[in-house]
Amino acid sequence: MSEQILMKGNEAVAEAAIAAGCRYFFGYPITPQSEILEQLARRLPEVGGAYVQAESEVSAINMVFGAAAAGARVMTASSSPGISLMQEGISYIASAELPAVIVNIMRGAPGLGGIHPSQADYFQSVKGGGHGDYKLIVLAPSSVQELIDHTILAFEMAEAYRTPVVIFGDAMMGQMMEPVVIPDIEPLPPNRPWATTGMEGRGPNIVHTLYLPADKLENHCNRLFAKYSEIEHNEKRSVGYLTEDAEILVVAYGIMSRVARAAVEMARDDGIKVGMFRPVTLWPFPDNALQAAARNARVVIAAEISMGQMIEDVRLALGNRVPVVLFNRIGLVPNPDEIYAAIKSKAREVNANG
Amino acid sequence: MFQVNFLEQYCKGCGLCVHFCPKNIIVLAQYTNDQGYNPATINDMTKCTGCALCARMCPHVVIEIVEGGAA
Amino acid sequence: MAKKGYMRPPTLLQKPWHFCPGCNHGIAHRLVAEVIDEMGLQNQTVGVGSVGCGVFSYEYFNFDGIGPSHGRSPAVATGVKRVLPDRLVFTYQGDGDLAAIGTTEMVHCAVRGENITIIFINNTLYGMTGGQMAPTTLMGQVTTTSPRGRGREQGLPFRVCEMLATAEGAAYVARVALFNPAQVNRAKKAIRRAFETQMAGLGFSMVEMLSACPTNWGLSPLEALKYVEEKMVPTYPLGEFKVPEGVK
Numbered sequence: 007m008s009e010q011i012l013m014k015g016n017e018a019v020a021e022a023a024i025a026a027g028c029r030y031f032f033g034y035p036i037t038p039q040s041e042i043l044e045q046l047a048r049r050l051p052e053v054g055g056a057y058v059q060a061e062s063e064v065s066a067i068n069m070v071f072g073a074a075a076a077g078a079r080v081m082t083a084s085s086s087p088g089i090s091l092m093q094e095g096i097s098y099i100a101s102a103e104l105p106a107v108i109v110n111i112m113r114g115a116p117g118l119g120g121i122h123p124s125q126a127d128y129f130q131s132v133k134g135g136g137h138g139d140y141k142l143i144v145l146a147p148s149s150v151q152e153l154i155d156h157t158i159l160a161f162e163m164a165e166a167y168r169t170p171v172v173i174f175g176d177a178m179m180g181q182m183m184e185p186v187v188i189p190d191i192e193p194l195p196p197n198r199p200w201a202t203t204g205m206e207g208r209g210p211n212i213v214h215t216l217y218l219p220a221d222k223l224e225n226h227c228n229r230l231f232a233k234y235s236e237i238e239h240n241e242k243r244s245v246g247y248l249t250e251d252a253e254i255l256v257v258a259y260g261i262m263s264r265v266a267r268a269a270v271e272m273a274r275d276d277g278i279k280v281g282m283f284r285p286v287t288l289w290p291f292p293d294n295a296l297q298a299a300a301r302n303a304r305v306v307i308a309a310e311i312s313m314g315q316m317i318e319d320v321r322l323a324l325g326n327r328v329p330v331v332l333f334n335r336i337g338l339v340p341n342p343d344e345i346y347a348a349i350k351s352k353a354r355e356v357n358a359n360g
Numbered sequence: 361m362f363q364v365n366f367l368e369q370y371c372k373g374c375g376l377c378v379h380f381c382p383k384n385i386i387v388l389a390q391y392t393n394d395q396g397y398n399p400a401t402i403n404d405m406t407k408c409t410g411c412a413l414c415a416r417m418c419p420h421v422v423i424e425i426v427e428g429g430a431a
Numbered sequence: 432m433a434k435k436g437y438m439r440p441p442t443l444l445q446k447p448w449h450f451c452p453g454c455n456h457g458i459a460h461r462l463v464a465e466v467i468d469e470m471g472l473q474n475q476t477v478g479v480g481s482v483g484c485g486v487f488s489y490e491y492f493n494f495d496g497i498g499p500s501h502g503r504s505p506a507v508a509t510g511v512k513r514v515l516p517d518r519l520v521f522t523y524q525g526d527g528d529l530a531a532i533g534t535t536e537m538v539h540c541a542v543r544g545e546n547i548t549i550i551f552i553n554n555t556l557y558g559m560t561g562g563q564m565a566p567t568t569l570m571g572q573v574t575t576t577s578p579r580g581r582g583r584e585q586g587l588p589f590r591v592c593e594m595l596a597t598a599e600g601a602a603y604v605a606r607v608a609l610f611n612p613a614q615v616n617r618a619k620k621a622i623r624r625a626f627e628t629q630m631a632g633l634g635f636s637m638v639e640m641l642s643a644c645p646t647n648w649g650l651s652p653l654e655a656l657k658y659v660e661e662k663m664v665p666t667y668p669l670g671e672f673k674v675p676e677g678v679k
Contacts, residue, residue: 030514056513060506061539068503068536072510075497076477080510098500202495202511204518206474212489214480214498362436367445374453374645374652380612395447410435413612419457420448425436 008190015150016180018188019109019173020045022157023081027193028107029055030080032069034062034088037121038177039111042083063088067095067108074104075213077201079161079193083109085177086127087118089135096170097136101215101230105164105196107157108142109173111180114337122337123176125260128315131172132289139227141234143171143241144288146259150184158191165196167237174288176311178261178339237290244292245284248274249299252281254352257296257320258309259285261339266309269345278353288316293323300324304356309333309345362410363426364402371422373397377414383407386414440464442473444493449484453652455609455642456484459552460491462619463523466626467494472519479508481524481533484558488523502533505540508547519626521548526567527557530589534566537591544600544634548625551591551637553667554644562647567591569666574647588666592639596672602634604672608641608664610656621671624678633675641667 013021020042023031031046047057060066066082073080084092089110099106112127114120129135131144143163147156153175160171202211217223247267249255254273258266263284273280283299285292300306306328308317314332321330333348371393377400378386385407388398400422402408408425415423439445442464450456467476473494480488482501489496499507504522512520529537529551537549556574557563564577566589571580596604603625607618618640625636641663643655650658 030510032510058509058513058543061535064503065506065509065536065539068499068506069510069513071499071503072479072497072507072512073514074510075507076511076514078514080514094500095503202477202497203515204475204477205495210489210493211495212498214489214496215500216486216498370447372450372452376453376652376656379653397452412435412437415437416612416615417458419450419452419454421439421443421457421461424438426438427436 008187010185010187012183013150013186014041014181014183015153015175016041016111017045018150018154018186019083019157019175020049021188022154023107024049024053025188025191026079026158026161027195028079028081028161029053030073030078031082032058032060032066032073032080033082033084034060034066036085036088038113038180039083039085039109041180042109063091064095067092067099070106071095071099071102071104074099074106075102075202077196077198077203079196081107081109083111085111085113086115086124089127089130093136096142097138097140098215099170100140100142101138102213103168104170104213105168106170107160107164107173108170109175111175111177113177120337121177123178123261123311123339125176125262125310126312126315128288128312131174132319140230141289143167143169143237144174145171146174146286146288147179148260148263148284150179150182151186153179154186154188158189161193163241167233169233174260176261241287242290242292242295243286244295245286246295246299247282247284249281249283251279251302253302253304253356254278254280254307254349255300255303256280256282256307256309256345256349257285257316258282259288259316262309262311265340265342266345268342269349272342272346273349273353278349280349280353291319291323296320296323300328303328305352306330307333307348307352311335311339361428362405362408364405364408365424365426366400366402367422368393368399368401369395370420371397371399372420373399374419375400376417376419377423380413380417382411382413383409440468442468442493444491446491448491449487451646453643453645453655455554455640456552458609458615459550459640459642460488462615462622463550464492466619466622467519470626475517476519477511477515479504479511479520479522481522481528483525483528485523485525485528485552486559502528502531503536504528504533505536505545505547505549509540509545512545512547516546519629521550523550524552525558526551526553526555527565530566530591538595541595541598541601541635541637546629546632546634548629549637550622551639552642553639554642555663556644556647558644558647569662590667592637592672595637598635600635601637601673602675603628603636603678606639606641606667606669606672608659608669610643610659624674627678628675631677633678
């Protein structure tokens with residue numbers, strides 16, 4: 007079905023998962039992601055898969071653990087408070103090196119927060135979230151089409167690196183409709199000789215995360231991190247926009263990057279040398295590309311729907327070379343005007359400082 | 361005629377086999393195994409009826425009983 | 432004529448176990464392995480362990496195994512079984528793992544009628560962490576966290592079988608004990624019935640085994656068996672609470 011259709015973000019994630027060969031979904035209802043469940047509850051039995059509604063997100067992520075260990079391509083989805091409940095299971099999935107895709111349609115927080123768009127789970131997924139030394143690949147799509155493309159990419163990456171992959175959406179992307187194309191791909195069935203499927207014709211396969219002897223745990227962590235180095239080497243992704251001569255650089259991801267891009271265009275019309283840098287992978291963070299994009303920058307604006315989380319990675323990438331300031335709103339996606347005003351104000355400072 | 365084999369290195373000397381043997385022919389040895397336990401052993405193989413109650417209660421699967429052992 | 436003699440089940444790997452002297456976990460492991468061998472299911476089994484004294488089960492059984500997080504085994508088993516509906520999928524959980532932190536996962540697994548089996552080892556306390564009170568601790572029982580004996584303010588014993596038997600999705604629910612050879616034989620039959628229930632696709636099954644923990648009870652292995660018989664059984668009555676048609 008390669009024709010263009012109009013689709014809501016959450017439904018698009020569900021259809022993309024099916025296109026990517028995902029046949030098992032375990033989840034729990036939570037606004038604003040419930041349409042992912044609803045769509046898959048309808049669709050998975052039609053394609054020979056199974057949808058199981060768990061009694062909690064704690065249970066859902068452990069069902070994902072079991073299904074992935076049994077060799078299946080599997081996904082779960084939730085929104086911020088539910089993703090918090092999954093953190094324990096995610097640590098185990100990462101340690102057991104199981105491929106799995108976890109979609110977070112972020113909503114306002116902390117606590118019950120609200121059901122508005124948010125980007126305040128950056129630290130949780132990019133910096134850890136669960137216990138111990140592990141990393142998650144975190145993808146940050148910015149449109150419904152990218153939600154589809156990144157869902158397919160997430161399954162490929164999860165499989166290739168045997169690691170959980172998180173997709174960040176937000177309440178707006180989950181709920182908005184855009185014209186999309188669901189690619190007609192034919193994914194190969196999962197090839198997992200290590201899966202616990204019953205040991206016909208081989209010795210026992212074991213999926214576990216316990217390494218009692220200290221040296222074994224150290225070896226395990228070193229091995230995980232060798233893999234993470236490989237991911238850092240191969241998978242950093244980003245998009246630059248008018249960065250070549252940019253004296254002001256706006257850094258934004260997800261839905262915020264679309265607003266930032268519109269603001270950059272408005273400011274360019276005023277002759278301001280401003281560009282935008284959009285991390286597509288939040289981990290691995292595209293630090294080298296950001297350094298290149300910011301080479302002429304005299305100020306960098308990190309724009310986020312949080313109290314400032316990604317900004318720490320921007321500062322880590324750029325060091326003291328250039329001031330990095332925060333533009334943020336909570337509980338809503340700002341209008342381009344607001345970022346435009348922030349750019350104008352910084353442009354005046356930059357000019358005043360000669 | 362039965363041959364009772366004790367995998368002595370796995371025995372933790374709990375004595376359940378000693379208690380449940382209806383012929384009272386199992387004892388804990390005077391010596392210790394590599395784990396530091398006095399392993400169970402049999403003192404009169406000829407009296408064994410092969411009932412396997414010892415093996416049934418052994419928590420460490422130490423005991424195997426085969427029929428037709430050396431006379 | 433009853434078959435004489437005894438051979439170790441091939442589905443148990445031959446290696447030393449971490450269980451204490453007289454611990455009934457070893458008997459439970461052996462019975463599970465014997466039933467799997469007798470049913471010829473070694474190559475079709477996926478075992479799901481737990482956290483506690485059962486944590487190394489995947490290292491002792493000679494079939495595919497998973498080590499999940501504390502209490503989540505029924506959820507993990509659900510994931511496995513939905514992907515591999517023709518496999519024998521069972522969890523092996525203690526009373527801390529199952530009846531405390533994993534209560535939600537256990538109950539809803541039964542409520543969904545998930546076609547898996549739970550092997551539940553009830554020894555009235557947290558063995559691996561040093562003998563703390565569990566929801567299954569007997570009234571008056573002294574543990575490291577009920578030093579004056581479990582009183583009313585620390586709750587009352589949790590009867591898991593009785594509760595799960597009320598779930599329509601639960602097909603086979605039985606409580607057995609391991610305190611003498613006759614009980615051990617009964618326990619083995621219960622495991623067999625639970626696995627047969629699952630392989631016939633009849634729904635959720637559970638076998639609870641009252642199990643001695645001599646070390647944490649401060650009793651000799653033999654005294655500990657008596658404790659099961661005389662102290663545990665009155666609180667946790669033995670029997671089959673639910674048996675499906677066709678598995679009798």
